[in-house]
Amino acid sequence: MIQLEAVTKRYGDTLAVDELSLEVRSGEVCVLVGPSGCGKTTTLRMINRLVEPTAGRILVNGRDTSESRPELLRRSIGYAIQSVGLFSHLTVEQNIGIVPTILGWEKSRIAHRVSDLLLLVGLDPTGYAAKYPSQLSGGEAQRVGVARALAADPPILLMDEPFGAVDPLTRERLQQQFLAIQRELNKTIVLVTHDLDEAIRLAGRVAIMRNGRLVQYDTPEALLANPTDGFVRSFVGTDRALKRISRIPVATLMKPAYSLRRDATGLVGPVSELQKYAWVTDDDGRLVGWTETRGGNESPSISEIDPDELERITLPAYASAREALSRMLGQGVRSIPVIDESLKLIGEVTLRDIEEVTAE
Ligand SMILES: Nc1ncnc2c1ncn2[C@@H]1O[C@H](COP(=O)(O)OP(=O)(O)O)[C@@H](O)[C@H]1O
Ligand SMILES: [Mg+2]
Structure with missing residues (x-):
């Protein structure tokens, strides 16, 4: 479980995150959504201490993160970002195996793990393990990024616009695959997107942010049925019935x-x-x-x-x-x-x- 208690982040005069309180239950997918600059990425990066809060507390499984060593904390928290951040001089296998290698796993265990993860994200290990990032399409690179975030089997996953840099069809496939993987793995996930449709499709609960504040935190169904205020209503848009059916599988x-x-x-x-x-x-x-x-x-x-x-x-x-x-x-x-x-x-x-x- 992740708890943010009145967390604030200031950069000089900029209030990036403003007394944000939010709770993410174990096994839940929480999607942070809102306009550019509203503080989504900053919020996400405070959870694994890539950014230190100015005020407030963050608890992971009941423990104040400021009392954990950041490198230890990050071992239990996978992190996947839009630009993927794969190392271009390493193969797919080496990229996915980075954290297990740091953790000192045996070579054969790493090779097994990489192969399992490639299968999980829908890439054939024999074809992909030895490739370099420049040999991958945008969608394939995203999948490898997700596989890498999952490598050491962290209970928590933070994802920042993970499906941002791909075409709409690939994006839909990756979203479906994300849901299938989550049904299997049951991770606690905080995912950032600026795309409300994506939030509605993927979230257990959606956190709508504006100017560093949380304006509504609800299930997609409740959000579409009862937007709390004019901002949420205009953000959610007029085609709420259409958005609702994007959660209903054929x-x-x-x-x-x-x-x-x-x-x-x-x-x-x-x-x-x-x-x-x-x-x-x-x-x-x-x-x-x-x-x-x-x-x-x-x-x-x-x-x-x-x-x-x-x-x-x-x-x-x-x-x-x-x-x-x-x-x-x-x-x-x-x-x-x-x-x-x-x-x-x-x-x-x-x-x-x-x-x-x-x-x-
Ligand atoms: N390292 C930084 N230094 C100064 N200002 C920052 C920094 N990171 C973010 N900000 C500012 O904080 C606000 C929130 O940014 P961010 O969390 O990246 O928003 P989002 O991810 O929702 O687009 C923005 O006004 C941004 O310019
Ligand atoms: Mg961002």
């Missing part, structure tokens, strides 16, 4: 998809019962196309889906309802098939399903 909305199986001879199954359209799968349940009735006795033909198009046409179960809605609006369709990692059809989400949750 998995919770989808219904079984009506589908027919195809074999070498054509469609198998109750083709005569075909109402309007059906998805078509192969023998293994993988989505390969769709079919529509033309009326009369004409037997339906299959419209094939080009495998390269599959990602654009389908959604994974972890995608948000907001993503589903924006796809439907963008492509002029009323339903989207949901597939798993092996491309198997697992359900379908429709515009009506989304209308139902926004109407609640």
